Amino acid sequence: MTVSHQKQAKNYRYYIDSNIGSELTRKTLVLVLAGGAGSRLKGLTKWRAKPAVPFGGKYRIIDFALSNCVNSGLRRIGVLTQYKSHSLIRHLQRAWGFMRAEIGEFVEVIPAQQRVALDWYRGTADALYQNIDIIRRHGPDNVIVLGGDHIYTMDYSKMLYEHVTSNADLTVGCIEVDREDAKGFGVMSIDENFRITKFTEKPDNPESMPGKPDKALASMGIYIFSTAYLYASLIADAENPDSAHDFGKDIVPASITKCVANAFPFVDKDGNPAYWRDVGTVDSYWKANMELCNVEPELNLYSREWPVWTYQTQHPPAKFIFDDDDARGQAIDSLVSGGCIISGARVKRSVIFFGTEIERGSVVKDSVVLPKVSIGKNCRITRAVIDKACALPDNMVIGEDLDEDRQRFYVTDSGIVLVTPEMLGQHLYVVDKEQLTA
Numbered sequence: 001m002t003v004s005h006q007k008q009a010k011n012y013r014y015y016i017d018s019n020i021g022s023e024l025t026r027k028t029l030v031l032v033l034a035g036g037a038g039s040r041l042k043g044l045t046k047w048r049a050k051p052a053v054p055f056g057g058k059y060r061i062i063d064f065a066l067s068n069c070v071n072s073g074l075r076r077i078g079v080l081t082q083y084k085s086h087s088l089i090r091h092l093q094r095a096w097g098f099m100r101a102e103i104g105e106f107v108e109v110i111p112a113q114q115r116v117a118l119d120w121y122r123g124t125a126d127a128l129y130q131n132i133d134i135i136r137r138h139g140p141d142n143v144i145v146l147g148g149d150h151i152y153t154m155d156y157s158k159m160l161y162e163h164v165t166s167n168a169d170l171t172v173g174c175i176e177v178d179r180e181d182a183k184g185f186g187v188m189s190i191d192e193n194f195r196i197t198k199f200t201e202k203p204d205n206p207e208s209m210p211g212k213p214d215k216a217l218a219s220m221g222i223y224i225f226s227t228a229y230l231y232a233s234l235i236a237d238a239e240n241p242d243s244a245h246d247f248g249k250d251i252v253p254a255s256i257t258k259c260v261a262n263a264f265p266f267v268d269k270d271g272n273p274a275y276w277r278d279v280g281t282v283d284s285y286w287k288a289n290m291e292l293c294n295v296e297p298e299l300n301l302y303s304r305e306w307p308v309w310t311y312q313t314q315h316p317p318a319k320f321i322f323d324d325d326d327a328r329g330q331a332i333d334s335l336v337s338g339g340c341i342i343s344g345a346r347v348k349r350s351v352i353f354f355g356t357e358i359e360r361g362s363v364v365k366d367s368v369v370l371p372k373v374s375i376g377k378n379c380r381i382t383r384a385v386i387d388k389a390c391a392l393p394d395n396m397v398i399g400e401d402l403d404e405d406r407q408r409f410y411v412t413d414s415g416i417v418l419v420t421p422e423m424l425g426q427h428l429y430v431v432d433k434e435q436l437t438a
Contacts, residue, residue, distance in 0.1 A: 024164065025073040025157055026104065029140035032065055033124055033221075034148035035082030035112065040281045042410050043387060043420035049081065050280070051148035052088035054370050054388065056292055056301060056308075057335040057351050060091050061279065062148040063310045066107065069146075071306050072156040075105040076138065079148065080127050082112040082120060095311035110134060123245035129234040135227075143230050145247065147221035151288055151299065152266075152276040153306050159264045160224060169229040169259035172196065172252060173222030175266045176215050176273040182206035184278070186219035186248040188263060196261045201248040220266060220276060223247060229259055275299050286385055286416045289351045289368045293333050315339025315354050327360045337371075345375070353388075367399075387420040 038050025045053065051062035062079070069077055081088055089109055099105035110131055112120045121127040128135065128145065135143065142163065144156060154173075163171040174188060187206045189198040198207070199219075206216040225233070233251050237243050243250045255261045268274045275298040279285040291297050301308060315338035320329035327344030334347050337354040344360035353371040358364060361378040370388040375381065379392055382399030386392070398405060399417050410418040421427065 022073060024141075024160060026076075027141040028074060028076065028144060028160060029135060029138050029142075030069050030074050030077045030144045030146060030156075031110075031128060031135070032062070032069075032077065032079045032146045032148045033127060034062055034079050034088060035085070035121055035127060036149065037083045038149065038280065041285060042282055043418055043423070044282070044285070044385070045084070046420070046422070047084060047087075049084045049088045052085075052091055053279075053285070054353055055151065055279065055285075056289065057337045057353055058313070059308060059310045060088075060095075061151065062088065062091075063095065063308055064151050064153065065146050065148050066096060067306075067308045068152070068154050068156060070309060072154075072160075074144065074156060075099060076140070077106065078108045078110045078131075078134070080110045080112075080121070080131065082127075085111060091311060095309065123249075124247045125234060125237050125243075125251050126245035128230070129238045129245070132231065132234060135230075140227055143225045143227055145223040145225070149280065150221065150276060150278055152220075152274070153299070153303075153308075154222075154266060154274070154276075156222075159222070162264055163224040163262070166194075166262055167260060168224075168262040169226050170252070170255050170261040171224040171264050172199075172261070173220040173266055174217050174263045175220055175276050176209065176212075177218045179206050179208055179214050179216045182216035182218050184280075186221075186252065187216050188219060190217065190263045194263045194265070196252075196256055196263050199248075199253045199256060201246070201253070217263070217265075219248060219252070221248075222264075223252070229255075281412075282385060282410070282418050283412050283414050283416055286368055286383075290349065290366065292335055292351060293349045295333075313338070313354050318342070322360065359394075383415060384417040384419060387418070389426075390419055390421050390424055391426060392419075392424070 034049060034051040036050055038045035041050060053061050055061050079092060092107060092109055096107040099107055115130050159171060159173060183206060184202060186199060186201045187203055188196050189207055191197055209215045209217055237245055237250055266274045266276060277288045279288050318336045318338055318340040320342045322329050322344035329342040329344050331342060331347040333349045336352045339355040340352055341357045345358040345362040348365045350364050350367045352369045355372040356369050358375040359377045362375050364381045367381050367384045369386045372389045373386050374391045376392055376394035378394055379396045384398050398419060402411050402415055405411050405417050409423050
């Protein structure tokens with residue numbers, strides 16, 4: 001622990017709220033890792049980065065991490081991009097351009113630039129190392145590293161306060177998960193003072209929590225570093241030829257014996273695991289959207305105290321037309337965004353994104369329909385994810401005969417059907433080679 005870090009902790013020993021602690025948050029830089037390929041989402045990430053995937057009727061996945069930053073008083077943010085970043089960068093420019101640079105606020109896009117070598121980002125730690133000069137230019141006391149691909153609401157200032165007052169060099173956000181699910185995360189053990197004693201990335205046999213044999217403590221991919229320790233760790237990792245240059249695989253496990261590495265459990269006001277969803281697969285993405293249709297969902301998108309910010313598309317109100325016995329425009333237990341026209345069709349327990357039209361006699365159940373989809377007459381759609389701009393012809397049936405669906409679409413093991421324009425023969429993003437030579 002450095003003397004400067006101890007002095008910093010002493011100066012900031014107070015509780016973070018809306019009126020106190022602005023100095024601490026002002027001297028903190030947030031870096032959002034948004035460069036992953038997101039291959040487990042299949043066709044949803046064929047033409048877009050995972051953080052840019054639409055979610056919840058009107059948002060993008062990255063909006064949740066960025067909204068958490070703004071609502072926590074953290075307004076110095078860099079977003080590191082790499083794969084298929086065009087739609088993500090466009091969204092950031094449209095939705096997050098309201099920061100005031102003249103008072104030190106910003107959401108800065110930091111694309112992979114091969115700044116230190118000819119390699120693209122080789123891992124999460126390498127992404128920061130390749131931009132270490134940018135971090136130094138901002139001169140932060142602490143650096144928060146976030147993933148841009150999870151759905152949750154969290155006040156990072158509380159974790160930042162605990163990091164500083166506990167004299168930690170590294171603090172890792174963690175949450176209690178089912179032991180079977182923990183195989184896909186970094187799993188840690190902690191002592192009675194929340195000091196991390198063991199950390200294993202994606203173990204085949206996750207270590208259970210004391211007294212909870214079916215639970216494990218998983219990393220949320222949220223890290224807070226004292227700046228001096230971050231620099232030293234990144235440089236040492238970059239010089240290690242055997243490293244995967246990843247926070248979970250390399251930096252965190254190596255830090256346990258080198259520094260004060262603490263865990264920060266993410267819990268609600270009752271001490272129970274708070275809402276946090278990894279939407280990295282088609283199944284988990286569908287399920288998280290479906291949870292929003294509950295009468296009282298765990299994720300409250302309607303909170304005025306913790307708004308989720310995004311780019312507001314200019315659309316008229318949603319419209320429901322016709323009231324005939326065989327064709328009534330209605331939606332039950334659903335989220336329907338602006339610009340949608342439900343024309344004599346029935347929507348039940350579904351999330352319908354903006355600009356979608358569903359025609360007479362069609363039924364959409366337990367489905368996620370992304371923006372600007374056109375669903376023809378007398379269609380039946382069940383337990384499906386319909387990608388942006390799909391045009392479904394009249395009488396199409398999806399989700400009832402999975403064997404038939406597998407011949408045309410992607411079907412998960414649990415029976416969720418993913419439909420993209422390419423699967424329908426509607427090649428929106430591909431130029432016909434014959435057109436190039438015509």
